[in-house]
Amino acid sequence: MTASSSTRDQIAELTRQIDQQSEPFRQIVTQINQVLVGQEQLVHRMLVGLLAGGHLLIEGVPGLAKTTAVSSLAKAIHTDFQRLQFTPDLLPADLIGTLVYRPQDQTFVVQKGPIFSNLILADEINRAPAKVQSALLEAMQERQVTIGTETFPLAQPFLVMATQNPIEQEGTYQLPEAQTDRFMLKVIVDYPSRDEELLILQRMSKTSPTFDIQAVTSPEEIMAARRLIDEVYVDEKVQHYVVDLVMATRTPEAYGLQLGELIQFGGSPRATINLTLAAKANAFLAGRGYVTPQDVRELALDVLRHRVMVTYEAEAEDRTSASIVSEILNHIPMP
Template sequence: MTETEDYITQITEEVQSANQWLPALYEQLAKRIVGQHYLIDRLLVGLLANGHVLLEGLPGLAKTSTINALALAVNSDFSRIQFTPDLLPADLIGTLIYNAKDNVYTTHKGPLFGNLILADEINRAPAKVQSALLEAMQEHQVTIGDTIYPLPEPFLVLATQNPVDQEGTYPLPEAQMDRFMLKVVVEYPEEHEELQILDIMAQTRPKIPIEPVLSPEHILAMQDIVDKIYVDTSVRQYIVSLVMATREPARVDEELVPYIKYGASPRATINLTLAARAKAFLSGRGYVTPDDVKDMALDVMRHRINTTYEAAADEVTREDILTRVLELVPVP
C-alpha cells in the first residue's frame, strides 16, 4: 500500500467516524421539511465547507423554514435579518451609541454577530445595505467606527432571494454574488411531497419541536477534517479546466464564445474544491472523485459567469452553458 493510499484510508476512517451525526440530523430536519433533499444537501455542504449559501426561488418553497430548522438542529447563535428597502447598514453590523451622561460612545453590535445568519429576501434591500455584508462574509469581521470586531466561528450566511424579475427586488452586485460559495435554485415539491406537507403543516399552530444534534465545536472539528480530504492531481486539473472553460470557451466549443461576457473567478476554483471535499465527506469518503466535482459545479459557478445579450436573445441560460461545459471537458 502506497503512502497516498495509507493517507486516504486514514482520512476515510476519520470522515466515517465524524459523520455519524448525519442520520440524526436528517431525522430532525424531516420533522418540518418534506422533500427538498437537494436543498438540505447543499446547506450541509456550505456548513462543512465554511461557505455562504444563496437560495433562490419563489415565495413559499420552504427556503426560510429549512434554514430555521437547520439552525435549531445546530445548537448555535442564530440571527434572522429581514431585508427591506428601508434597512440601513448599521441595522446589520451595529453602530456607536453616544452616552451623554458619561460622555462616551458604546458599541452596539448588530445581528451579524452570530454563527448562522439568515438573510431573508436579501435582494429586497438596496445595494448599499447588501454591500455591508461584504467584509463580514469575506473576512469574518466587521468594522464599527475605528474598531474591527471578529465574528464568532463558525460564521455562515444563508441568504434567500426572490427571482430578480419579481416586483421590488434589486439584483445583487457581482462582488456580493461572488462571496457566496453556492447559489441553489429551489424548485416546487413533487405531488406526493405536497400531500405530506399538507398533513404536517395544515394546522393553525403547528408545533414541531426540533432537538439540537450538533454544536459549533462539532462543526469546526468537521471543517478541519474536510480540509484534509484528498484531492488527486488529476481532479485538481479537472476543476481548473472547468473554470478555464468558462473564461476561454473556445477551448471546448466555439459556439459558446458569443454567449459568455466573462467567466468564473479564481474564487470559483477554490470553492469548487472545497464543495467537492464537503460532498465527499457527506458520502463517507476521504477522497474527492470527479463525480463530486460535477455534482457541485453548477451551484458553484452559475452565479459567477455573466452572459451576453446574444445569450438572452437566443434564450441560452447560464445553466445551459455550464451543462455544455461539463459535457465537453474531459473527465479524468
C-alpha cells in the first residue's frame, strides 16, 4: 500500500473500528448457516449488497433455498421482509400501492404496497410485464415511490433480491439490459454437492422443520456500518485496477485482448462505482479498513457478468459474458 504515515495511522484506526462493528455481520452468517447448507457465496453476496446499498439479481433453478436465504437474513437483522411472486397479471399498484376511495368522507387515502419493507424478494421477476419491472426498478434506483401526487421515501436499509428461473422461458419477459444494470450483483446459484445434499436431507426432511435464528444486528447498525464503509481506503493502484477491468470490457484491444468481435456493449460507469463499493463492503466483512486487489477480483465477475452484452458471433462460438469477463480477469494483472 502506497500510503503516507498519517494515512496508515488513519487506516489502522479505521481497521480497529471495523473489526468491532463487522462482528455482528459475521454472526449473521453463523445464524443463517443453521438453516442453509452450501450457499456460502449467496449469503456473502447478500451481505455485500446489504452493506454496499446495492441489489442482487439471483439466477438459479427452483428449490435452491433462495427464499429461505432472504427470510433468514431478515430474521437475523430483526427487520421486515416481503416475498413478491411476480406473475404476468401483476400490476404496478400490487407492488407500490394505490389510492383507495373512502366514501364516508369522500377522500382518497394511500394504501401502501409490499414494496415498503426493508428486504424484498422479487420471485421470478422476468414473469412480470415491463410496467411492473419498471415500478420495482425505479424504487430500487430512487429509493422512493410516488403514489398519486405524493412521494414516499423507502425505509433504509432497502435490499431487493430478484430471482430469475433459467429453465423456463415460456411466459417470461426478458429484463432489458438497461434495467439489469441497476443490480449491483448477479449471482448464479448452483446445485449443492453430494455431501451438502446429504446434510440438507438430514436437516430438512421433517414435516415442519423449525430453526431458532437470533437477531444479531439492527437496521441502525447497518446504516452505521455503511458510514464506516464509505471511509474504507482504496489505494490509487487498486482504483486503476478497477478502471482497467471495466475499460477492458469496452475497448479490449487496448489491453491486448482479441475480444472486440464478441462484445457488443461493455460495463458502464455504474459498474466501476459498484465494483468499488462491493470491494469496500468485502473489506469490511473481512475486518479491514482498506481494499486489496483480491477484494476487487473476488467480486468482479458478479458485478460485470450482467453488464457485458455479447454479440451474435460470441453466441455462435458458445461464449458467454461470464467467460469473457473471466478471460479479462485472467489477462489483466493484479497490482
